[in-house]
Amino acid sequence: MPPRPHWWHVLQASKNEARLAVDLYNRSGHERQLEAFIVHMSMGWLKLLQAHAEINGGDPYIRNSRGHRIRHEDGGWRFKPLHTLMNEYFQNTDPRKANINFFVGLRNIIEHRYERNTAALVAGRTQAYLLNYERSLVDWFGQSEALGSELRFPLFLSSITEDAAQAVKTIRAQAPKGVLEWVQDFDAELEPQIAADQRFDFRIYLIPHKGPKTEADAVMTFVKPEELSPEQRAVMDQVQTIIREKHVPVADLGALRAGQVVEKVAAALGRPFTIHHHTQAWKYFRVRPPTNSTNKQNTKADFCRYNAAFEQYVYTEAWVTYLIRKLSDETVYGLVLAYRD
Known part of the structure; x- marks a missing residue:
């Protein structure tokens, strides 16, 4: 059997980083889980983009003015950082780029004693960080490389109780002022269509399935909005309106002219x-x-x-x-x- 190409080994290293990121995030307790997830998920993205560059004839290396690769002091080659590769492969209008940039910046300001509150504050973006990785992985390297069959959807409680909306408000109030202001400033720079995109901030509405179970039923099924028919989309819009009205009885109550x-x-x-x-x-x-x-x-x-x-x-x-x-x-x-x- 011929040896595997270099990009394949880089890709496997990328997937290992993503697996570790999810394992650390889903473990019990709350000891620096968010920071660990960001660090390893960012490494996963970096290596994914490096492998993507190699297989598509790109160049993941830093070069000098004569086009020669540059070595580290320890002898290894110097590679382009994540933000450089992002700029080469993602347009500014790509929500994946905004999502990655968000976590690169967030890592630098996490206050560890408030990390649990920060994790709840950015939970939708954390989910998008992983989902974007998986979709890009499959798009670029095929379904055989997917991680979906290996990762488990975690069991959770805090977001599905009747008091969930108030709990989110409480957590937001407990998050550090510096983090809240940084998130607010980051969001203010985004175009509305990017901020609303699921690839930047993943949001779901949970609708319990009632009725007889069939053999084809799954515990949880994700449906892409763009794959819904106009009739199905209309039903979802109605459901979202009902949910919003349940938690916010008067949508503009307290709003200002x-x-x-x-x-x-x-x-x-x-x-x-x-x-x-x-x-x-x-x-x-x-x-x-x-x-x-x-x-x-x-x-x-x-x-x-x-x-x-x-x-x-x-x-x-x-x-x-x-x-x-x-x-x-x-x-x-x-x-x-x-x-x-």
């Missing part, structure tokens, strides 16, 4: 902040589409929502907090006020 945002921000800043300045701010931070947009729902939902019943945009307390924090910086304040489309 632009004038109310202006009053709160101006009082906190102690400097001029008018309706015109607020318009400059939502344009600068891209929290909602232009007034003449045909897609008025395309907002950054943490900050702004479109109320179709009253045909107006409303804003959140999180938007007020964000503006106060960002505009307290003289440089940012000047940039926002001077912003032009």
Whole structure:
């Protein structure tokens, strides 16, 4: 049997890193599980991209000005880092790239005594980090290399109880301020369509299956939204609306009009902040589409929502907090006020 090519060994090392990441994340207890997952999953992604580069005629190595590979002091070759390979193989509009960048940044600011709360805060993105890896693995190397049959869906409790929505709010309140602000800043830079994409932040609605069980039934089945028929999608939209209404009886309860945002921000800043300045701010931070947009729902939902019943945009307390924090910086304040489309 001929020896395996180098890329195959790199690919197996990548899969081993992903297996270890999942094992460490799913273990009992809460000792640095999130950091361990991020470290090993990032290594898995790095090696996956290296193998992808090799098999497709790319170049995973760092080279000097003459095109020669560069060695480490220990004698091994120097490889391109993860962010370089990402830029070569993922477009800026690819949610996978945003998801990887999120975890590269998050690892640097994790506070270990609050890691459990942080893990709950970013659970959907953590799931997407793994699912994106698996899908890319299969797309690039075939179903025979998939990890899906080896990994187990963990049993969990905290997200399926009647009080789940309140639990998430409590956990968010307990997360470190620095982490919350970093996540908020990262999200504010994302285009709404990327932030809403399942490949960036994986969100599911659990609907218990009731009725007679058949031999073909699985405990849990994932259905891709793009594979649903129009009729099935309509049913799912209805279910999502029911769930949202259950946890948020009045969707815009507590939401603020632009004038109310202006009053709160101006009082906190102690400097001029008018309706015109607020318009400059939502344009600068891209929290909602232009007034003449045909897609008025395309907002950054943490900050702004479109109320179709009253045909107006409303804003959140999180938007007020964000503006106060960002505009307290003289440089940012000047940039926002001077912003032009």
